Amino acid sequence: MSISEDHVGRSYPATAPYEVSRAKIAEFATAVGDGDNPAYAGEEAIAPPTFAVVLSSAAWDAMFADPELGLSLSRTVHVDQRFAWQRPLRTGDQVSATLTIEKVRARGATAIITIAVALATTTGEALCTATSTLMHTTQEAA
Numbered sequence: 551m552s553i554s555e556d557h558v559g560r561s562y563p564a565t566a567p568y569e570v571s572r573a574k575i576a577e578f579a580t581a582v583g584d585g586d587n588p589a590y591a592g593e594e595a596i597a598p599p600t601f602a603v604v605l606s607s608a609a610w611d612a613m614f615a616d617p618e619l620g621l622s623l624s625r626t627v628h629v630d631q632r633f634a635w636q637r638p639l640r641t642g643d644q645v646s647a648t649l650t651i652e653k654v655r656a657r658g659a660t661a662i663i664t665i666a667v668a669l670a671t672t673t674g675e676a677l678c679t680a681t682s683t684l685m686h687t688t689q690e691a692a
Contacts, residue, residue, distance in 0.1 A: 551619075552620035552661070553661050555654050555655075557619060557651050558654055559651065560616075560650070560651045561651075562613060562649045563648070564609075565605070565646050565647045567645065567672050569644055569645075570642065570644075572591075572595050574601075575590050575596070575639075576590060576591065576595075578598055579598050584598060593641070595641045597638060597639035599638070602633055603631065606680035609648065609667045613651070613665065620689075625686055625687045625688070626686045627684065627685045628682060629685050631680070631683075632682075634678065636676050637677060639669075643671055645670065645672075645677065646672060647680075648670070649666070650667075650668070651663065652665060659688045660688075661688075662684070662685055664681065665681070667679065667680045667681075667682070
């Protein structure tokens, strides 16, 4: 079977908690060319906004492992990414990510899939929703 509109609304269990650390914030800020930004350093460091992709992409594993969907990361292109923030990620936050399939448009051998990953602290504080649009092609016959 392959992913279809019937899968809209399917959610997967939350990921294991991830602790946001100063070291990981600094590494990410450096990787995106913003390592000198004082907001991303010190005891009160916040994470760059796109750091959320580190956490949200971990939630993708459950969706790609779902045999009913027939998805393969090797046949997937990440075509869009949006973030809706409640507050920045901070050093010491313990964060879990929960993925929900929001929309599926199947056209021939291609499916356009919209997923939303809700990031929240382990105490239940909502932090961010990372919405991704993926384009997936079905495996062609040999």
